[in-house]
Amino acid sequence: xxxxxxxxxxxxxxxxxxxxxxxxxxxxxxxxxxxxxxxxxxxxxxxxxxxxxxxxxxxxxxxxxxxxxxxxxxxxxxxxxxxxxxxxxxxxxxxxxxxxxxxxxxxxxxxxxxxxxxxxxxxxxxxxxxxxxxxxxxxxxxxxxxxxxxxxxxxxxxxxxxxxxxxxxxxxxxxxxxx
Numbered sequence: 173x174x175x176x177x178x179x180x181x182x183x184x185x186x187x188x189x190x191x192x193x194x195x196x197x198x199x200x201x202x203x204x205x206x207x208x209x210x211x212x213x214x215x216x217x218x219x220x221x222x223x224x225x226x227x228x229x230x231x232x233x234x235x236x237x238x239x240x241x242x243x244x245x246x247x248x249x250x251x252x253x254x255x256x257x258x259x260x261x262x263x264x265x266x267x268x269x270x271x272x273x274x275x276x277x278x279x280x281x282x283x284x285x286x287x288x289x290x291x292x293x294x295x296x297x298x299x300x301x302x303x304x305x306x307x308x309x310x311x312x313x314x315x316x317x318x319x320x321x322x323x324x325x326x327x328x329x330x331x332x333x334x335x336x337x338x339x340x341x342x343x344x345x346x347x348x349x350x351x
Contacts, residue, residue: 174238174266175245175341178253178315180308182281183271184325184333185247191334193245202247206234232258239265250307253314262318267344269337270319272312275304277326320344 175192177185186202193200207230208214218227231249238246239261252258262268273281279301298306316322321340323333 173242174262176262176266176268177245177247177271178262178268178318179250179271179325180273180278180304180311180315181250182278182285183250183273184281184330185271187330188271188325188333188337189245189247191330192337195334195338196245198243198245199241200247201238201244203231203234203238203252204247204249206238207231207249210234228255231255235261242266250311253311253318259318267341268319270315270322271325271333272315272322273325275301275308278304278308 175189175198177189179185189202190200192198204215207218207227210233211218211230213221215227218230228251231252232255235248235252235258238244242265246262248258248262252262259268282300282304321344323336323340325333
């Protein structure tokens with residue numbers, strides 16, 4: 173059993189994932205960090221030198237490795253749900269939680285995050301806000317279809333989101349989650 177956090181860039185997957193892991197005593201895994209460690213390059217460098225297809229192959233391979241271990245809270249890359257094999261692997265290995273946020277919240281968080289350049293290369297040649305809006309429109313159906321449930325992260329403290337997620341997991345029949 174694992175918990176997989178899905179959602180667009182800067183929706184809170186890493187921050188909330190670390191909080192949940194601390195609260196329930198599980199390991200925290202960031203799949204993007206695992207990808208960068210596996211190949212010794214930043215995501216931007218992977219994309220620039222090898223392309224998006226190579227990145228997605230690495231992401232699929234790393235996710236498959238992650239799914240072989242239990243009791244992990246996993247922050248996934250924003251595009252992990254674009255590959256049906258990834259969704260199938262996550263569904264077989266645990267519960268998938270979609271963290272959603274508005275385009276405005278995402279842009280604000282991106283501007284505040286010093287790692288945005290290396291971890292969040294542009295997906296299009298549009299401006300940042302136009303790209304976010306277009307990508308949310310394109311990806312939200314994937315997140316919705318993959319997720320077991322969703323939580324909005326706009327203007328909600330991390331500890332409150334953590335508690336909501338744990339309560340929801342316990343309501344879904346697994347009393348294994350407690351703080």
